[in-house]
Amino acid sequence: MNVVRTTPPRPLDVTAVFPQLAPLARTATRLHPRRGAPSAHDSSIGGPLLWPADDPWPHCDAPHEGGDHALAELRLRQRIRASEAMYPDGDPHVPQYTPEEQAVLDRLDSDETWHDSTWLEGPVALLPLAQLYVRDIPLLRPPAQAGADLLQVLWCPFDHPPEKYMPRTVLVWRSAAAVTDILTSPPEPPLVVEDYVPEPCVLAPEQVTEYPSPMELSKELREQIGDWSIWQAADAGVDSSYAPYPDSFYGSHLSVAPGWKVGGWPMWGYTDPAPRPCPACDTPMDPLLSIDTFEWDSSNRSWIPYEDQATTSSTDPRYRDLMRPTEIQIGGGHKQQIYFCPAAPEHPHIELMQ
Ligand SMILES: [Zn+2]
Ligand SMILES: [Zn+2]
Incomplete structure (x- = not known):
């Protein structure tokens, strides 16, 4: 990996104003996908997977409709x-x-749109979505499986109603060293939903510190963060345009990073925060991967890495590619969150749209 992306420091140290947030700090790894030509030996979005030639390729057996x-x-x-x-x-x-x-x-x-209706008969071959080496993203928690150091995320590039209006993901952990003969031409679905086909991207993982979404804080703390007089008393230098709603300054710039990331705190908004018990053992599940439509938007530009700030005028032709490098679009601009069981990472994962 030769790309580096650096998130600017947050506009202020929020724990200096609200010390109660300090124990809630979590590390997230922003992936910073950028168009490129990753190999099977790289961490990537939409790149080739390090997949053993003699391992069966996963397919989805659900009924499908609506490929475009x-x-x-x-x-x-x-x-x-x-x-x-x-x-x-x-x-x-x-x-x-x-x-x-x-x-x-x-x-x-x-x-x-055009296609042959027979293309949707039978199981659909999954598409590679992401490949994450633990050496690049040490935050990943492999299951207790010999030498597991590589997480591969595949998905079926269709909506799956009635339970989900987003792709269905499959997670595979493996040991990179155990793969000697690589599958070079995996099967591909003939028909897809365009929004679910990732552009090949290389990654520039970067660790950042996050605090919970305002929606996940206690009522008391949420009220304090919404109280402009506390920000003023702390002389935190927050732009007075935020005086009517300082909680949105916290939400946009101080709490949860936008874009593709591993770990950290989840972003909420499409729904209120919901309990995420492990389907196998009831342990509350932790965020694993956030698959985001946009790397940032007009409300949270403070998260734009230094290296990309020169192109962040919306008239620059590169702007759109940087804001939406993977071309993935979830639910018209939302994100797909994958959660795992911290008690036993091999338990089934769950996914939510936010
Ligand atoms: Zn499917
Ligand atoms: Zn579990």
Whole structure:
């Protein structure tokens, strides 16, 4: 990994104003996905998995409907984007499209959907979503399984009603050293929901400190954080435009990091905080992975890494790619959260939309 992303320090030390928050500090690892060409030996989003050639590839047996694009066409566009990215604007060596490629790009641009109805018959091969090596993200908690040091997250790129309107994930832990013969051409679903196909991204993991979402705090603490006079008395230098709602300053800039991340505190908002008991042993589950639509938005720009601040004018053509590098979109701009059992990480995971 040669990319580095650095989150600026928070605008103020919130524990100096509210010391009761100090014991609630948690470390999260922001993944900072950025378009690239990861290999099976890298941590990645949407990159190739280090998958043994003789291991069966997971499939989803649920009934499916609603796919909107042929994966082969989206893969072609990904390859074209990757090759264009190698040439700066105006470089005369930019590859020309063949008529077939141009026809595919035109069809994708037109948002016209087409597919063969037989494509949804039978089990659907899962797509690689994320691959996380413990060496890059030491916060990960592998199960007690010999040498487990690599977490692979795959998903079925369709909604799964009635229980979920988001993809269904499968988590696989394995020992990287045990994989000698790598599966180079895994099966792929012919048809997909475009929002659930990740662009290949390399990662730049960075640890940050988080505090709970305002919605998860005790009533007493929530009232204090919403009391502007306490912020004023602490002379914390918070912009007075936040005076009517200082809790939103806390929520946007001091508590939970936006974007793809491992661990930390969950973001709430789509629903109120809900208990997450382990389905196998009832232990309250911990956040494992947050799959986010946006790395930041206009309400939380203080989380934009230093390295990306030069391109954070919305008129910069790179802005959109930085804000939504993976192209994943959950529920029109939400996030999909995966939780694991801290008592026994091998217990089944759960997932929530937020
Ligand atoms: Zn499925
Ligand atoms: Zn459990």
